[in-house]
Amino acid sequence: MSDGQRSPADQGRIVVSGLTKQYRTVRAVDNLSFTVQPGRVTGFLGPNGAGKTTTLRMLLNLVTPTSGTATISGARYADLAQPLRHVGAVLEASSAHKGRTGVNHLRVICAAAGLPMQRADEALAMVGLTPAAKRKFKGYSLGMKQRLGIAAAMLGDPRVLVLDEPANGLDPEGIRWMRGFLKGLAHQGKTVLVSSHLLSEMQLLADDVVIIAAGRLVRQGPVEEVLGSMTQGARVRVRTPQSEALVSALAELSATVEPDEHGALLVTGVDAAAVGRAALAAGIELHELTPERPDLERVFLDLTAGKADIR
């Protein structure tokens, strides 16, 4: 299908359908299906060896699927008329000729892909590397190399960006920059698919998550929904000068109460409103009443428990 024949609804959407990759003895990806929407950052999560890299490589036509399909805007990568104008990919820390400057590295890619040369300067500016444009690649820090890799992916002004563990090796400031950059792209309507094992970072970055383990889909959906679905991790933090009285009031509601190391009580089995009502009815003074949800790390560990064996 040519770009013009695809449905507008497909534009920027990634659809993975029944995707499978069987290596000799290992089924790296096993009948995997999920979709990634434009205008959102989607976190692609899974324990080590879950099949994330293999999936991304099949999406980018670097590995041939055993069965199933992966499409971008309704077409396989191999069938995209001008792939660099459509999809930017950052698969591993960028490598470049050591003696080449950052800007020359990008110009070489522009020349090979038939892109205007000024895109090299624009992409460098986009990732904040203009001051280092004329410095040689061998002098770049790991963070600068990551930025150069992203600049290379942005040369064709693609509507879809695919990144494999882009935060690897970045310092906190670099990670913060990356978060702002990727969120900004999604805000412009671009599709951002990013694999990571940094769950706390994903909680700050992603709108949606796709969680896989042992090559299979475990859960997909908006981060809030996935976190909200794990009610067993939810609890209420309470502070009161009348701990004993509150513990006995809550015992009547079959709530579980445990003290934490900072002198608060952690209540599970009932919501914050029920705790407040029980305290009021018993005339107990409360100094704090905070509902706490499980974080993504906890949800992830629960969802992938027992499925993360090395294969």
Ligand SMILES: Nc1ncnc2c1ncn2[C@@H]1O[C@H](COP(=O)(O)OP(=O)(O)OP(=O)(O)O)[C@@H](O)[C@H]1O
């Ligand atoms: N070329 C290959 N030949 C044989 N097995 C492979 C090959 N590439 C990957 N595998 C296996 O497929 C499984 C999935 O690997 P993959 O690298 O896709 O996982 P991942 O989720 O990206 O892991 P990590 O987070 O550790 O990078 C692993 O068991 C891996 O050993």
